[in-house]
Amino acid sequence: MSTGFENKKRKTKASFAPSIDSKDITTKFQEYFTQIKDPRVERTRYHLLTDMITIAILAVIAGAEGWEDIEEYGLNKQEWLKTFLELPFGIPSPDTFRRVFERINPKEFEKCFRQWVQSLVEKLGVEVVAIDGKTHRGSYDRATQLKTLHTVSAWSSEHRLVLGQTKVTDKSNEITAIPALLEMLDISGCIITIDAMGTQKSIAQKIITANADYILSLKDNDPTLHQQVKNWFEIAQSLGFKDVDVNISQRVEKGHHRIENRQVYTVPVSQLPALHEQDLWAGLTTVVMVVRSIQHWNKTTQEVQFYITSLTSYAHKIGTMFCFYKTIIFPVTKPSLFITSGVRNFGSKNHNTSNYIYRIE
DSSP: OOOSOOOOOOOOOOOOOOOOOHHHHHHHHGGGGTTSOOOSOGGGOOSOHHHHHHHHHHHHHHTOOSHHHHHHHHHHTHHHHTTTOOOTTOSOOHHHHHHHHHHSOHHHHHHHHHHHHHHHHHHHTOOEEEEEEEEOTTOOBTTTTBOOOEEEEEEETTTTEEEEEEEESSGGGHHHHHHHHHHHSOOTTOEEEEOGGGOOHHHHHHHHHTTOEEEEEESTTSHHHHHHHHHHHHHHHHTTTTTOOOEEEEEEEEETTEEEEEEEEEEEGGGSSOOTTGGGSTTOOEEEEEEEEEEOSSOEEEEEEEEEESSOSOHHHHHGGGTTHHHHSOOOOSOSEEOOTTOOSTTOSOOSSOOEEOOOO
């Protein structure tokens, strides 16, 4: 591990996530949904339930936005679908999809869906899990007085995969939702990144207890600690980090119609004076400063952010956790498919449960 001030710039190298056999995914896909009880009477079961669920999920991932789209996807991909589905009566009609999904038990579906996602997580070797809340624009319905939908999601940015999600009544409830979301996932060995809302001592403790690491953003959620870390970095940087065991990494990345020049500074917490309530932060090992210069097509912006982490002071590794963090963590702005009892319209705004299937764009 290198230490000291490093002037050498490191160019970003393309990294590729572990791949898994697509045939293995499709052939074993149905195994995870056999626990769902078929709501239809025996004499009306022309189409296998697992076939219908498989087609619906694959169609939504491919961009389907309605029951007709799901049928069209099935018809266009029928020859391929036949290689791993039975399809005794071909592709179901849009009305058949709608009637069946209206009656599926959402809790059963949620359980099976999570098991399937967990299997992907294990095969892909997900290392970094970003957790953050989102308010879904357009989910408010004035006519029915339905409040705006707020969700907290666990997101694998490397694989562009939503690992888990839960609904909250408002943004302030994210603090209680995050521990519940962490319990849904096996995060052992993972690195959990959370924005300022989730920077809580209890959440840090839960992550450490689960044999995982964290990177937590410092802002006004803990103004004393934030200001203390900020002041120390400003003074140390002005002195050129003299006699400080600092590790520095610089990366330049292009994407999303912008160029980001990012400098990451990591310092062992032992190098700083005692921080505010330092002993209460389980596993706290390193403080981090990230300096971003973002060149857009019409302007350049500068920003500085501070973090605390349980990881050792290695700027190059920690710096990879911030790759276009703000842009990619939640690329989906609205639910593409909603499955619950009694919902009669595709994409209904009734969101009394958390069973969404997202199309990742």
